[in-house]
Amino acid sequence: xxxxxxxxxxxxxxxxxxxxxxxxxxxxxxxxxxxxxxxxxxxxxxxxxxxxxxxxxxxxxxxxxxxxxxxxxxxxxxxxxxxxxxxxxxxxxxxxxxxxxxxxxxxxx
Amino acid sequence: xxxxxxxxxxxxxxxxxxxxxxxxxxxxxxxxxxxxxxxxxxxxxxxxxxxxxxxxxxxxxxxxxxxxxxxxxxxxxxxxxxxxxxxxxxxxxxxxxxxxxxxxxxxxxxxxxxxx
Numbered sequence: 001x002x003x004x005x006x007x008x009x010x011x012x013x014x015x016x017x018x019x020x021x022x023x024x025x026x027x028x029x030x031x032x033x034x035x036x037x038x039x040x041x042x043x044x045x046x047x048x049x050x051x052x053x054x055x056x057x058x059x060x061x062x063x064x065x066x067x068x069x070x071x072x073x074x075x076x077x078x079x080x081x082x083x084x085x086x087x088x089x090x091x092x093x094x095x096x097x098x099x100x101x102x103x104x105x106x107x108x109x
Numbered sequence: 110x111x112x113x114x115x116x117x118x119x120x121x122x123x124x125x126x127x128x129x130x131x132x133x134x135x136x137x138x139x140x141x142x143x144x145x146x147x148x149x150x151x152x153x154x155x156x157x158x159x160x161x162x163x164x165x166x167x168x169x170x171x172x173x174x175x176x177x178x179x180x181x182x183x184x185x186x187x188x189x190x191x192x193x194x195x196x197x198x199x200x201x202x203x204x205x206x207x208x209x210x211x212x213x214x215x216x217x218x219x220x221x222x223x224x225x
Contacts, residue, residue, distance in 0.1 A: 030211050031210070033213065035216075042201075042217050042218045043152065043199070043201075045213035045215065048213055091210070092210025092211050095157060095164065096142075096154055096157060097154070097210050097214060098210075099152050099153075102149075
């Protein structure tokens with residue numbers, strides 16, 4: 001069963017704009033991860049945030065985690081056409097990951 | 110380039126065929142995973158191997174049979190599949206599964222399987 005729900009399901013922006021994706025989940029977690037999947041490719045790990053962390057940065061990516069609201073957001077700043085992909089949150093607990101429904105991001109020139 | 114290699118990239122098979130999907134990693138990871146992904150859907154976990162032993166089977170039908178010959182290799186044997194089994198099959202690895210949910214997973218590019 002899917003742990004996380006993401007919104008929006010699809011997002012279309014212009015190059016240079018910021019993109020924000022949200023993930024909500026249902027049960028307690030040890031950590032939350034974000035992955036990117038380009039069309040026809042496997043998933044690429046972007047960032048992991050632990051349950052005791054509130055914010056984490058990696059390059060143009062900023063992830064926040066609010067465990068009281070069971071939600072996380074991924075912000076991509078100054079987007080590029082190469083950021084066009086599907087983005088999935090994944091909640092970690094026990095010995096497996098459970099992926100959210102995903103957001104399809106399209107960055108147009 | 111991904112550090113997890115999956116072969117073949119594409120596979121078309123009939124419902125009576127037997128075939129195998131292969132996955133290889135040389136990162137020294139001790140946990141390996143099989144996922145199934147349908148179009149525009151998230152990956153769904155099928156199996157987890159930890160230190161070459163099957164630790165999770167997510168109630169996968171027996172027509173899918175995993176095998177882990179050594180710490181670098183993971184196979185998925187297919188037999189008598191159904192059309193609804195057509196999907197992208199992804200292999201992943203992580204340092205160990207202690208937790209598999211607590212570490213980044215490295216994915217291959219998958220095998221796109223079509224069942225006729």
